[in-house]
Amino acid sequence: MTSEIAVIGEALVDVVEGGETHPGGSPMNIAVGLARLGHPTTLHARIGADAHGDLIRAHLDEAGVTLGSDTLVTGATSTAIARVDADGKASYEFDIDWDIPVPDVTGARLVHTGSIGALREPGASAVRAALAAADPGTLRTLDPNIRPDVIGGRDEVLRRVADLAALCPVVKLSDEDAAWLAPDATLDEVLADLAAHGARFVVVTRGSEGCLALVDGVRFTRPARPVVVADTIGAGDAFMSGLLHALLRDGTDRLLATGEPVPEDAVLASLETALLSAALTVARAGANPPTTAELDEALRASRE
Template structure:
């Protein structure tokens, strides 16, 4: 296991129609997901010194996620108003601002970022510089989790997304993200976007397809896996649970070190990592709000290290 994982990005509250507030934000959800699975995590973010902010810090404390000095300031905590359609699929309307001190990544072996925090200025520039400056032994991970209404100019955002993806070892995005990225005219289909992002530099590139599972390109090899059966309550945090499950699996089986050093990754290792991510997402969609699994929620064969001959 790594000495420390750093997640950089927004923390906010998701407020649903009845006024109930759930702690959220894609990077925060990933940090919580990793902590629940037993990995040590620091979340580099900002929240306000207000009621919503205290709700966030209380949850992070209870989950064992560390906040660095300076994460709480005098501003207002960001909010996302959430509406659910008849299938439980979430839509978001954001009220937020994003800035943060330059993260200290000393001793970190994995850094993850994503969504609004990776592109919305001024904090986006700080985030991207921190990821770019991570040492050669640090696994870099990215989930674009596109929110077009708050990310700024589409052309500039697409360029930021593609540049950051090219600088990372692991990239995960949804089919909805891919369709938005295809709007730049570079690619025409979800498959085209997957292929072009994979060719730009990442060793692991994954597109999630909701109830249809996922497709991944790893070192030029393509994998298609079906979603695990689940009774869907809502999809809040499902992609984030997939992301945290994927990163947990890469660390669990030592694949993170292979990705950093350039060592080959076996087919069995890839499939087991993706199965873990899909199992994590299946747990999340079966619960209200962003609720990733603990180890006991995963199938028994996905909780422990990959066997030596795996």
């Protein structure tokens, strides 16, 4: 049975200084977030036959994420050493192998990719091929989640991002991603450039300042939800899974996939949901996105 959503990208283990280990990787976090929100989701990744791989598989199984047919391999599972500063902000040092066959995403309603998986060769070429081969009615989405140390040369990465933006109507990035992609440009200019390559719904997250979006040429800004931050691990991923959940929930994904106009209220509803998903995640430790019940309760409370 084909899952509603296919996610392609890295699954790894975050090794937090001090010895704690947690399943991680932006695409994997997004797959877990979508599954927790009730969407049948398949993850196409590279998970090794070791203790770290066992940890990831247990985490995915608990969330209800299905593994793509070529995801389990005999090699080692990729890792990221996570360092959290006094403000709760995380930085990473990666040891990753990203060599995968082209995933079969036939029949998926939505295909998401991002981060190292979308930009690091040799797997990046397989990801692009899968997106290009997706069914005409499949919505394709991207979160570049730039990791400069492990994705290759700058010019090459810029070409890949532009190429993927031409394939993906929905692109989400952080203000840090935007600063790396175009150091001398404003956020509005970065959004406009991605839109010029073909993306219709482009949004940039700005941490405690909320988000800025450009949808079919219309600019939107939304404030962040006030929250006491435990740490920011998985915040952007929870925003993305919340955003995709809202697009699917409201049928907005069909409008984006078929080129129809997206109403303003649908844009605002998707951004509100994404911001609440991120707020719930940063309020607790680690990449721990909300369930449907938690997100729906927060949405109800925000509207009272």
